Amino acid sequence: MEQALYIHNSLTRKNEKFEPRRPPYVGLYVCGPTVYGEAHLGHARPAVTFDLLHRYLLHLGYRVRYVRNITDVGHLESDADQGEDKIAKKARLEKVEPMEIAEHYTRSYHHNMDQMNVLRPNIEPRASGHIIEQQQMVKKILEKGYGYVSNGSVYFDVEKYNREHNYGKLSGRNIEELRSNTRELEGQEEKKNPFDFALWKKASPEHIMQWPSPWSDGFPGWHLECSAMSTKYLGHPFDIHGGGMDLIFPHHDCEIAQSTAAEGEESVRYWMHNNMVTIAGQKMGKSLHNFITLNQFFSGDHELLDKAFSPMTIRFFTLQAHYRSPLDFSSEALQAAEKGLEKLLKAGEIIDQLKPGQQSDMDLDQLERDCYQAMNDDMNTPVLFSRLFEMVRFVNSVHQKQATIHRDDIDKLRGIYQHFVQDILGLERESQQEEGSRLTSELIEMILHIRLEAKKNKDFDTADKIRDRLKELGVIVKDTKEGFEWEIENE
């Protein structure tokens, strides 16, 4: 692979050549879910985006350690009254242990991600399992003089940090702007400046999730877990940190500040951010009644959906847009994606049936170069798909004997398909009742042979009756020159 991978670094806002610090090893950290509810599209997009990156890096031969956290503690309810721990709040409502809630939704998340063929990260650390590491980081920041204790809580001294470094460099904010824009909120009197953020927060007595610390019984500040866990598992500095665009400020700017304060230098070499998801042109939100969970997509059980959409369709649809563009979901667009995906998967099956000819009517080396070029250009999957669909057209033409392919090129074609469609894009046919279908297949074939006889005898009434009846049962029959083809309709 001569070409080099370029990725868009949010820090410089430019596409940069990707060069790992210690090849062939690559450290990748991505902000994972807060497990207090079912996974929705806002979870699917970053998961699929960075799954693509993960898979591509593996394909290129890198040894990747992919870390994605599970946030199960410490984050406060914004619209809620008391600033009660989000998970604790839900637990009280449902009368179960907070960890039970976290566990439940973690499993649900895993299940949804498996359905979409998202490879599991190598490590999925939980914030609750890394309280010690987070406390150590707080200590380190205090020792270096970038934090201060106030009433049992520890805050990060943004002003001091900003004198030597650039706070807000990732989001393009500056401290003066923040000063003038900060809203008046309760509890600010503990802080030197309103824009200081918590490293450790003292818990109120009714707060369920809390841990002892030198400063108070409390819980770690929001941004700390990612800094602590990425350092622990990937070292310092590490290669790539990813997440949604909505996390750039304050989350990732705070991470930069914390790590830099603790370690003396920045910890992340490439920042990558996926764009957001909208539904029928609107942002997704519970109050807008367009909040759709992945399970609702898979079942079709939502008023905005005309039908169910398979996990693989959601994956394909997500990848059809570039990860840095906004992605708008609609029933109509998804139905188009469903057909496109089917066409692509079908072509994969046809490749195995191709008959070789004298020469090839398509330059497969060029095709392969084009595919790599698309991926290397900041993972331009829309362009990759346009190349792959050109390949699909060629495959179908050969299948219909309107084009030819040389024997050697069939293997090459199969390789390209395997690498790009299956390995990198992670698109595969969802297993449709594999077991017990052998008898079914043979029965269908037998019936179709009888139909072929009928056709030969010009008994089209019988032939059509068989085809219509099979269609009712979900079996699509297609006549060909040699005889017939059939397939089972989706769903």
Added chain:
RNA sequence: GGUCGCGUGGCCGAGGGGCUUAGGCACCGGUCUGCAAAACCGGUUACGGCGGUUCGAAUCCGCCCGCGACCUCCA
């Protein structure tokens, strides 16, 4: 209000100063077919608005309109 980003044909979605017919879906015509489906071939519909820079702008600049993310304890 501030920062950043987006606005492409019926729908989705790349590209990004002249030449990409991008691609998918839909629609129309053709080939094939007993018919149909699929596939293949061909076709239609573009670059939010107004100015400017340029020999030339969808692509650069300005303003306007519309949409989105973030703006400190909500990943």
